[in-house]
Amino acid sequence: MAEALVIIPTYNEKENIENMVRKVFSLPKAFDLLIVDDGSPDGTSNIVKRLMVEFPDRLFIEERSGKLGLGTAYIHGFKWGLKRTYLFFFEMDCDFSHNPDDLVRLYEAAKEGEADVAIGSRYTKGGRVENWPVGRILMSYFASVYVRMVLWMNVKDTTAGFKCYRRIVLETLDLDNVQFIGYAFQIEMKYRAWRKKFKIVEVPITFTDRIAGSSKMSGGIFKEAIIGVLQMRVNI
Numbered sequence: 001m002a003e004a005l006v007i008i009p010t011y012n013e014k015e016n017i018e019n020m021v022r023k024v025f026s027l028p029k030a031f032d033l034l035i036v037d038d039g040s041p042d043g044t045s046n047i048v049k050r051l052m053v054e055f056p057d058r059l060f061i062e063e064r065s066g067k068l069g070l071g072t073a074y075i076h077g078f079k080w081g082l083k084r085t086y087l088f089f090f091e092m093d094c095d096f097s098h099n100p101d102d103l104v105r106l107y108e109a110a111k112e113g114e115a116d117v118a119i120g121s122r123y124t125k126g127g128r129v130e131n132w133p134v135g136r137i138l139m140s141y142f143a144s145v146y147v148r149m150v151l152w153m154n155v156k157d158t159t160a161g162f163k164c165y166r167r168i169v170l171e172t173l174d175l176d177n178v179q180f181i182g183y184a185f186q187i188e189m190k191y192r193a194w195r196k197k198f199k200i201v202e203v204p205i206t207f208t209d210r211i212a213g214s215s216k217m218s219g220g221i222f223k224e225a226i227i228g229v230l231q232m233r234v235n236i
Helices: 017-025 044-054 070-082 102-111 134-151 167-172 184-195 219-235
Strands: 004-010 032-037 059-063 088-091 117-121 128-130 163-166 200-204 206-208
Touching: 004 017, 004 044, 004 070, 004 102, 017 032, 017 044, 032 044, 032 070, 044 059, 059 070, 070 088, 070 167, 070 184, 088 102, 088 167, 102 117, 102 163, 102 200, 117 184, 134 184, 134 219, 163 167, 163 184, 184 200, 184 219
Parallel strands: 004 032, 004 088, 032 059, 117 200, 128 206
Antiparallel strands: 088 163, 117 163
């Protein structure tokens, strides 16, 4: 068992999942990989199960019935990992918008740089976004500005979904009390860690829009984040 666990939620990712699994396991740093699949009708879970024969004791799957939300998928994965001996927990998308090579850089920021939470950041110095339309870039950037204004949190990429947590962070945060399950989940987890005085470090990354499969983003997701931030300010 590796000391680091990568958690990837999936829903209809058959175009990406095998390439992602093989890429993660080709990295110079050893990572275990947990797929949390929300009943993908396209057979994503079947591909994972086939690969588990090739990568025993490194690749795992937890299957859930239906789309239950990004946040609950990650919390499911965190709890699964906390029952084991992992020291570092990673969140990552399956669509290669997060470059798996950057897992090593996030790990080093936590292991060597002593970050409690290492964020793959689009908006810190050196970070960038590729293949997004200008309107979406502006929406994402100013969403982070809005979050910082409301929560007074000194994190430039507040909505980032590519992260590494030290075990102590997840053990300290009350995962059962996390309120949001969609886009706002990413903001809430950072805010809870920041409120607990954990050290947050932003690692610049290049975020690339997905090539295969369909995006899960929607206007409703952003609306949840806008309203959710106000609720966080009051309730957390």
